[in-house]
Amino acid sequence: MARFLKNIDKKAGLPPGSLIFIGQQRMDEPRLRIIDFNPQTLRKEFIPSLEAAGPIKTTATTSWLNIDGLHDSDLIKRIGEEFDLPALMLEDIQDTGQRPKVEEYPDHVFITMKMLFLNEDQSEVWSEQLSAVLTENYLITFQERPGDVFEPVRNRIDNPNGKMRVRGCDYLLYTLLDCVVENYLKVIEKMGERIEEIEDEVLENPEPDLLEEINLYRREIAYVRKAVRPVREILSKLKNLDSEVIVHETMPYLRDLVSLEEQAVDSTEIYKEMLADLFSTYNMAIGSKLNDIMKFLTIFATIFIPLTFLAGIYGMNFESMPELHYKYGYYILLGAMSAVAVGMLLYFKKRKWI
Known part of the structure; x- marks a missing residue:
């Protein structure tokens, strides 16, 4: 499946709001988890069915319902019915190729964006769509698979004396967004470390493998930029x-998050320009290396042109040729050829051609 644009053939001809999963199924069965808390109490559990999540609509506590797995259209539909979510919002939740965006409704705010992760060798980036529905009493998040960047938030919720336990759902959403943006910076930083190493290697020894790696990181940085840049618009609007x-x-925290996101965007732009410069530097280094090789071959050929000329003359077997039967002719010819070669080398050196 394409990374930059998902296959949307499934939606062709269907009316707006149709629940069709667009993306790659990453788990067998969806998983629901509730974290419900206030300064005095904390409830954390995986729930077997959606019905167990119904009470969070009316409780006075801060409630976070997380759904792992977006492929079950029936479940997404029942969530929409249970929490009065618009059909177009549900459609966006199931479209993993959706561009990051934020939408405001009378009773809630909807956000969808990408979480980024590096593979094991830290050379390729893959993304996971995160969608969030914020209301006064509860926050619902949708992820493609188990595993995310939110463990620090869960640890903070465990602390009964922490700020998380006395804040509302909007602050909870801020902390989740903060984790996502901070992870952007970590991903970019890891890639940047290798890009800067490549810069030194290109100058020292421009091997063909480096060109392949440069093109790899150009593609990955482009993928990161596609995910990161729209988030700046989201946070500014939010x-x-x-x-x-x-x-x-909560607004001061969101303003600070905008600054952090701008740092991530600026970093992607810097590394994009660095990779373009590296591509040019690599080509210049290869060109310079090729010029050195051609220079050596040219000098080598130039020296042997007069030597070949002399050898060609005395290689002709005419009986009446002068010096042909001379006793020391062979040694004289070798000496003359050596003198010509040395003389040309000294001339080239004087002209600083070698």
């Missing part, structure tokens, strides 16, 4: 929302 579900006290 911090300016006039919505009841985001309280005034």
Whole structure:
């Protein structure tokens, strides 16, 4: 499946709001998990069915419902019915190729964006779609698979004396977004370390493998930019929302998050330019190396042209040729050829051609 644009043939001809999963199924069965807390109590558990999540709509606690697995259209539909979510929102949740965006509704705010991860050798980036629905009483998040960057948030919720336990769902959403953006910086930093190493290697020894690696990182940085750049628009819009579900006290944190996101965007732009420069530097280094080889071959051939000329003359077997039967003719010819070669080398050196 294409990384930059998902296959949308399944949606062709269907009306808006049709629930069709677009993407790669990453787990067998969806998994639901609730974290419900206030300053005095904490409840963390995986729930067997959606019905067990119904009470979070009316409780006075801060509730976080997380769904792992987006492929079950029936489950997504029942979630929409249970929590009064618009059909177009549900369609966006199931489309893993959806461009990151934020939408404001009367009673909730919807966000969809990408989480980024590096593979084991830290050379290739893969993404996972994260969607979030924020209301005053609860936060619902949708992920493609188990495993995310939110473990620090869960650990903070475990602390009964921490700020997380006294804040609302909007602050919880901020902390999740903060983890996503910080992970952007970690991914970019890991890639940047190798890119800077390649820069030194290109100058020292431009091997063909380096060109392949440069092209690999150019593709991966382009993929990161596609995921990271729209998030700046999301956060800028989010911090300016006039919505009841985001309280005034959370706005400074969102503004700070915008600065962090801009840092991530700037980093991708810097490494994009560095890779373009590396590509040019590699070609220049290869060209310079080729020029050195051609220079050596040219000098070598130039020296042997007069030597070949002399050898050609005395290689002719005419009986009346002068010096042909001379006793020391062979040694004289070798000496003359050596003198010509040495003289040409000294001339080349004087002209600084070698």
